[in-house]
């Protein structure tokens with residue numbers, strides 16, 4: 001947010017003006033969502049505490065029962081926080097006073113996301129006290145950048161932040177402490193390129209066949225099957241791709257697995273390909289090719305991936321198609337095109353990108369750096385799925401369910417992404433749509449989910465989404 005803030009200051013807006021807008025937004029958020037009960041406002045020594053003081057004075061004007069407690073004596077506050085404290089005309093207790101004071105709700109304005117060391121003493125005690133908490137910017141105790149608690153930490157049922165989401169609001173483990181997050185517009189131009197995945201981002205781009213469309217105009221998805229004993233993963237992917245709207249879907253299979261694949265597919269076409277040369281020929285008419293699910297970590301898989309990356313269609317590479325480049329990542333990276341998509345889980349990500357997840361400040365930064373290295377969009381799967389493209393654009397999907405932690409669900413996700421890309425959707429957008437629809441399908445099935453169930457949810461989900469467009 002810093003560059004954006006500087007831009008605001010250049011426009012002549014001072015930081016105290018921003019703090020007043022922020023504090024007012026906090027008060028309105030609290031009053032609208034928690035309209036009853038007494039409020040204990042906890043103020044820290046910096047800007048977060050300043051927001052707390054502004055919010056307290058506004059809440060008092062709204063006739064709310066507000067009591068304010070400051071970590072440092074008001075006389076010792078400086079800068080904007082001192083000006084904000086001056087707005088609050090009422091008494092100010094110490095944090096020690098707050099510990100036993102009766103209240104219904106806590107407004108946590110102790111520290112923002114720039115916290116650099118753990119909460120200590122009474123602040124730590126208050127963080128662990130429990131009860132209903134609304135946090136300003138982030139729950140105090142969280143390191144906003146690394147998206148982790150530094151030690152004791154408030155657990156909020158709601159968090160209000162300003163201008164744009166930050167990693168802590170969407171990445172685990174920090175996001176689990178934030179409750180429902182609300183982003184208030186305080187007039188700071190948004191330059192962040194981090195978004196939380198939601199249909200609002202892409203609903204109007206969701207593909208829908210027009211009157212003049214026919215199967216050939218809706219894209220041809222081709223998926224490479226593994227050998228005879230590992231064909232199921234590719235079938236999950238190809239059926240998912242057809243279901244999500246690719247006009248044509250073909251499973252490319254080693255001849256030895258032709259019978260087992262052909263015996264289980266109906267609308268999906270099946271074609272035998274024997275080796276990378278035949279594969280290169282077979283993908284000439286593909287809009288998108290998916291490789292990796294069930295492929296096997298073999299020289300043949302590597303040759304197949306190289307053939308795919310020399311072909312005309314965009315590639316979605318998953319699972320073994322990634323692992324097979326474990327010790328020669330550059331051989332993969334130099335072949336990838338900007339419109340390709342990699343869909344690793346954490347193990348596959350580490351094999352390709354080394355210790356990025358440890359060295360980068362947070363998961364979003366790690367995936368951004370990975371996408372720069374790879375030169376294409378990267379989707380890192382998990383409870384918080386992060387999608388990033390090399391120009392820095394990033395989306396985090398938290399619309400999911402733990403019931404998705406089951407064999408084959410990643411194959412279905414690759415199929416959804418490939419099926420959407422086959423219909424001409426931009427890679428980052430297609431990956432975002434796929435991750436959300438995948439999560440929604442998982443939520444609809446819930447307990448007892450197996451991967452075969454996911455694709456069957458798609459018609460209802462697409463109908464509901466198209467219904468929203470009207």
Ligand SMILES: NC(=O)C1=CN([C@@H]2O[C@H](COP(=O)(O)OP(=O)(O)OC[C@H]3O[C@@H](n4cnc5c(N)ncnc54)[C@H](OP(=O)(O)O)[C@@H]3O)[C@@H](O)[C@H]2O)[C@@H](O)CC1
Pocket residue numbers: 005015018019020022023044045046047048049050051110111112113114115116117118119120136137138162
């Ligand atoms: N920027 C903007 O335009 C806007 C910002 N806004 C608001 O400002 C907030 C950011 O403000 P901020 O930068 O002052 O940070 P904040 O966390 O309040 O205080 C840092 C102070 O705490 C201290 N400290 C740190 N750790 C500590 C510990 N464990 N125990 C004790 N002390 C500790 C630290 O000391 P130091 O580490 O330097 O020794 C420093 O003095 C942001 O979250 C948002 O709410 C809005 O008004 C909208 C416009």
Ligand SMILES: Nc1ncnc2c1ncn2[C@@H]1O[C@H](COP(=O)(O)OP(=O)(O)O)[C@@H](O)[C@H]1O
Pocket residue numbers: 319344345381382383384385400401402403404405406407408409410411412413438
């Ligand atoms: N605890 C969880 N909460 C939400 N989603 C999850 C969870 N665990 C896994 N998933 C999702 O399930 C899918 C699993 O993919 P992956 O690990 O590749 O499985 P497979 O290789 O068996 O297909 C990913 O989309 C991932 O985001």
Ligand SMILES: [K+]
Pocket residue numbers: 048108109110111112135136137138139140
């Ligand atoms: K806070």
